Each structure stands twice: as structure tokens, then as C-alpha cells.
Amino acid sequence: MTFYIIRRILFAILTLFLVSIIAFIIIQLPPGDVTAVRLQVMQASGLYISPEQVEQIRQEFGLDKPLYQQYFIWIGRMFHGDFGESFYYNTDVSEILKERIPNSLMLAFFSIVFIYVISTTAGIFSALKQHSAFDYSIGLVSFFGLSIPNFLFALVLMYVFFKFFGISIGGFYSIEFKNAAWSFAKFADLIRHIWAPVIVIGAVSTAFTIRVMRASMLDELRKPYVQVARSKGVPEAKIIFKYPMRVALNPIISTVGYIVPTVISGEMVIAYVMGLPTLGPALLNGALSQDMYLVGAIVMILSAFTVFGTLVSDLLLLFTDPRIKY
């Protein structure tokens, strides 16, 4: 088992290494090097730049060195918390990350909690009442959940709430709480705002997980031990909650590998639509203005989150499901 854990951790590190190469390739993708865009911007704003200055900038970024060395310079700086500069925001990339990562993680956390609370309840009751009206309507709703583009869902939700309730949903806090210190009132304000993006981001994964939960619960309910328990006169509630449910809950952990990337992908688009200060809008602005250090850093960070999430879920599964062979 120790061997498995070590192997699993090594694999996660290898994955991160490969991801970093992909992120580096992304940074190198636009034609011309990183200074090209920056020079364009500076020249467009009427600043004169001498060839010496260009050379100086190129040296500063290590652009005169071969590509593999540039990669090691880039990754070496990253270990020191230096992700380069963002000319779009005109500040260090690390500053932007510091400000937005907590927001992103908070949104992801609430979304994941939402996904699991809704999908386990709905999935299990769907299985218990198979072929009932409840079961069919849950099936129908989850079918739609998988078919609507999340940003369209967000837009429709925003429209409906504005039109019929006069509420504009978006942002994390009301103005008066934006810069306030943490308090219970601020937390309550956050909850009043965050439910909308959480529902939108969670929709796809909830629909998916409901299906998984329902199938896994149905599988368990058909097993002979349930019959035995029933024939021995164990109360129905105890049969369900004590045995099959515990086994059926395993997908909670095993679906993390699917849910974390989906939530993070969803967050990118939804945060932009609903005006939330997470990594999403920063990535979009960076991508639209070819601010590649910013883009590369965010792709890297987000992938690191998912790799870490999958690693934790795999290790957790090891302890919760003794049937797993390693």
C-alpha cells in the first residue's frame, strides 16, 4: 500500500511536469516572442523604444537563450513565486493570482458541496423510488442539465431574476460589504450572492453524479445481502441507510476526478458572465490580449488544482473502499 501511495504521488508530480510543458508551449504559441506583443502595445501608445531597449527586455526574459533553457528559467522562477509580469493588468502575475485564487477556490468549494448534497439525495431517492414520478422527473431534469450550455443557463437565470424579481444576480458581495472585514453579516451577504453561480457551475456535474449515484444504489439494492437482511426482518430504514447506502456513496469520492476539472472549466466561463473576481475573467482578459505569462500561469495553477484533487480522492478511496486492489 505504501508503494501504491508513493507511485500515485510520483505520477501526480509527473503529470504536473507534463502540464508545465503544455503551459510553456502555450506561452510560446503566439507568433513572435513574448516581447513582441508588449512592444506593439508600447509603440501603439506612442512610446519610442530603441533597439537597445528591446535587447534589454529580451535579455531580462532570457529570450536570447535556447528554448529548453527558457523553460527551466520559467519554471525555476515559478518555484520562487515569480510568474512573470502581466502587461494587461500592469502588475506581477503573482499579485493577480494572490488576489483571485482564494475566490476561485471558494467558488469551487461551494459548487462541489452543492453538487454532492443535491446529487446524493436525489440519486439515492431516485433509486429507492425507481419508476416513480419523482424518479422520472429527476431523470428529465438531469437530462436537461447535461444539455444546456452553462453560460446560457447563467444568462437565462440572470434575465429571469431581473425581470420577475427585480434582482440583479452577479458579483460576490453587495457594495457595502465589498471591502468590509469578515463578519457574520458579510458571510450572509456572500451566501445571498453565491448561490446563483454555484447552481450554474454545479448543474452539469450534478446531473452527471445523480446518474452515477442512482445506478450505484440500484446495483447495491439488488444484491443478495439486502434480501437476506429483509428476510431476517431488519427494519427497511436500517437496511438502506446502514448497508447499501454506505457502499453506494463511494462514487462521491471516485467522481472527484471528473468533477473538479468540470467545475473549474465551468467557473472560467460563468465567472466572466456573472462578473465574479476569480481566475476566470483574468484568464479571459489575458487570452484576449495575448498576455501569455498570465495565461500560462493560470492554466498551470488550475491544472495543479485538479491534479491535486484527483490525487487526494484516489488516496481517500484507498481508505474508504477496502475492495480496491493496488
Next chain:
Amino acid sequence: MGNKADEKIKKKRKIRTDVSYGRLIYMQFRKHKAAQIGLIVLILLYLIVIFAEFVAPYDPQNRLGVPYLPPQTIHFFDEEGNFHLRPFVYGVKMETDMEIFRRKYVVDTEKKYPLHFFVRGDSYKLWKTFDSNIHLFGVEGEGAVFCPLGTDQLGHDLFSQSIFGGRISLTIGLIGVFIITVIGVLIGGISGFVGGTTDNLIQRTIEVIRSIPMIPLWMGIAAALPANWPQSRIFIAVVMIISLFGWTELARVVRGKFISLREEDFVMAAKVSGSNQFQIILKHMIPNFIGYILVSMTITIPSMILGETALSFLGLGLRPPTISWGVLLQKAQGLQNISFYPWLLIPGLFVVISVISFNIVGDGLRDAFDPYAVTRR
């Protein structure tokens, strides 16, 4: 197992042996009513976008001079309650609301424009070959407009635009899934057939790809597309971006099938009878999992369509003047736009309808290709 026992099991499971495999699949698919409706919807959608120039009442780039016109309703009864067999639309008058200083439209009941089939309107070149100006339906007369889904900021007819957008979005789904299938079958096949270190390497690569969130990755790559590229090249690039990492699921399915079929008796029999590897794969193995590939293709198309829509919506995919559903939805950004002009969201309905249809057809096909399955949820 004896023949008699076999018969008994077949009878018990209600397996029919008097019809061919193909016939069984067809019969099973016919049982799935929702999937048939989905299939009909899809055929209709594709027919509409194939004949987009003819079906759309206007040229999608034509500015009709009525910016932000709300969707017009078709009437069968006029203001006096008289029934008209031929439906008509009322004319519209543009006025300025002096209180909020905004343009608004008033229905002009004085003017009635009956709807006709095969009206002459904007001229077009169907498939860049056939010149014509006949449209499936529309209104005729000076100053008459018929925009069932309203117009956008520049007065483009949103219905016509949605149809032309569908041509791009639905095509991207098909091309993308073709690329994904080729890559997926190839890599999955190699992984399953060669096995050993190659298999291990490919599987680990798939795991790495699956642990990366796709949208940020797509956004990163799309960021690199030069602004001055021609439309056609951007189109190809967007297709490539969304197909680049989408093959992993299919590769897994194909690999699993290859591994399980490798051990089957009939493969062994073919080997003993002197068939070579190539014949075995082509004649004996592939026909056995072609159904899985088809199902997998059907349910991959929606993710292609959604991917393109999301990228274009964000401004990182296709760009105007190219029209796709994602490009159309870009107009609906911001609470202000959607609260004043909610009909800008309607193109999204086309996305939802096509995605649902593909998913349902995929469900039906999955059931159909497994005609011997007894337990079904």
C-alpha cells in the same frame, strides 16, 4: 454447454434468433420513441442548414433597418376578430419613448402583410453554385419585414442568422467528431492490440490529459490565434483545438474492446484458420464494436458543439463576420442587453435542441446496439 441448455436460456431471456443482428438493432431502436423523435429533429435541423440560403427569409448579413426589433408574432385573427386563412404579420413603426429616450416599436395595425411561401427576396447563391432569390417563406411589399425571432443591434434577422449559425456549429460537430474518431480508434487500437509498455504509456498519457480542465486549456491555445487570420483558417483552428484532447474517452472504449475480443474463441478460430492480423482486425474485431464507436460518436458531437459555442461566446473562437451559434450568443452578453433585448438569447435554444437530440439518439443507439441485454434500467 449443451444445445438444449442454450435454447432454454435464450427462451428465458426472450432472445430472438429468427431475425438478423441488424434487424434486431433496428427493432430495438424502433422501441425507443424518444430517440426516434430526436433523430427526426436532427434530420430536420441538418436539412434546414444544408438549404440555409433557401430556408432563411433574409441574407444573414442584410441590415433590415429595424435594429433591436422584438420577435414578430404571426396572426390568424385581425384586430376585428376576423379569421384569415393565410396568416399575416402587422407592420411596425419605430418611435422614441421620450421618457427614457429609447427606441421602441409600435405595432401598426393599419398595415397587414400576409405570409407567403416561395417569395422573392434577397438573392443568393445556393452552395455557391445556384443563383436564386426564392425563399421558403416571407412577406412581400414595400417596407414589410418578418423577423420571427427579432433582430439584433444592426437589424440583422436573428432567425436567418440562427440558421446560418447552425450551418457552422453543426458542421463543426461533425468534422470534430470525425477527427476524434480517427485519432481515438487509432490510439485505442494500438494500445489494446500492442499492449505492454506502449499500452501503459498511452494509458498514462490519457490520464494526464483527463486531469487537465479543458476550457482553460482551450482558452490558452485559442489565445494564440493571430487576429489577422482569414475566417477559414480560424474555423479549422477552432475545430482542431476542440478535437485535440477529446479522443481519450473513445480510445479507452476501443482499447477495452480490443483487449476483451482478443481472447474470444472466434478470434482464435480465425487465427487458426490462417487469417492474418489485418484480416482479423478488419473482418472479425471491428464489426463487433462498431456499435460502441457509433454511440460514442453520437454523444461526442454535443460536446463539440458546446465547446465551439463556449469559445466563440467568450470571443476566443470564431469571430464575426463568421456566424455560429456561439458568435450569435455573444450579442446577449451583459445584464443590460438581456434585460432590454431578451430575444437575443433565442439562438441558444437551437443549441439546446440539437444537443438534447444528439444525447437522446445516443441513448437509443446504446440500447439498440445491445439487443441481447436483459437488464435495463
